[in-house]
Amino acid sequence: MLQMLSSLLHHGSSVPENSPLPYTVKVSSRAKNARLKMTPHGGLVVVLPEGFNKKHLPALLQRHEAWIKQAAARIEVHRPEPLPLTENGLPYTIALHNSNEKWSVVYNNQGRRVLDVDDAGGRRLLLSADVADAELCRSQLLTWLKRQAHKHLIPSLGKLAAAQDFKYAEALVRLQHSRWGSCTSRQLITLNTKLLFLPDHLVRYIMIHELCHTVQMNHSKAFWALVSKHDPLWHTHNVEMKSAWKYVPAWVSAQS
Ligand SMILES: [Zn+2]
Structure with missing residues (x-):
């Protein structure tokens, strides 16, 4: 079986200070540690275990800044040219x-x-x-x-x-x-x-x-x-x- 690396998650987005990219926070009861993933259409997602003190979020993002930049760049370089869509996102x-x-x-x-x-x-x-x-x-x-x-x-x-x-x-x-x-x-x-x-x-x-x-x-x-x-x-x-x-x-x- 092959798993897809990322999934689409839609939760409240927020733009942190000093961060180059907007990101989405998802609190998961199954997560043991905080982890980051770059998703195809939703951008950066930060998955946090329950009880994670969000005060530590900026430091976490800073620590992984290089990875975040790299992952974001990879998406931009290889993303196929997007095709035109209707106003509500349907394809022509x-x-x-x-x-x-x-x-x-x-x-x-x-x-x-x-x-x-x-x-x-x-x-x-x-x-x-x-x-x-x-x-x-x-x-x-x-x-x-x-x-x-x-x-x-x-x-x-x-x-x-x-x-x-x-x-x-x-x-x-x-x-x-x-x-x-x-x-x-x-x-x-x-x-x-x-x-x-x-x-x-x-x-x-x-x-x-x-x-x-x-x-x-x-x-x-x-x-x-x-x-x-x-x-x-x-x-x-x-x-x-x-x-x-x-x-x-x-x-x-x-x-x-
Ligand atoms: Zn397999």
């Missing part, structure tokens, strides 16, 4: 990296709650729904996205498995918050819909990773040796996965 264009398809979304505000797919040549999605109802529109688009994931990701997993001599019982796609993929002991492989937005070499790495779990249900040395046989650059790819959420547009990442 959906660029699927994995299948190399660009879809335009036309909103026609008729409130009929239907999504028509015009695949004739222009690759257009016609969404007849109240555009002001962002959640409704978003869920319609996500349903369509999941169908795309099924159409593209499941066959490529099948091809890769056949070419590399792996067997699995079943594969499905889900829109998941924190896992790129998983594989059960019954060899059911689940792929995250969000993989549609990732470059090919990373999608392949995730697929190889999960296929190797059909042989090794752990992250032992034997597991990584097997991964390395099918993806010699696995280590670089594994590191790249830590910031791969940057490829996923905000309207898809947002938690509902």
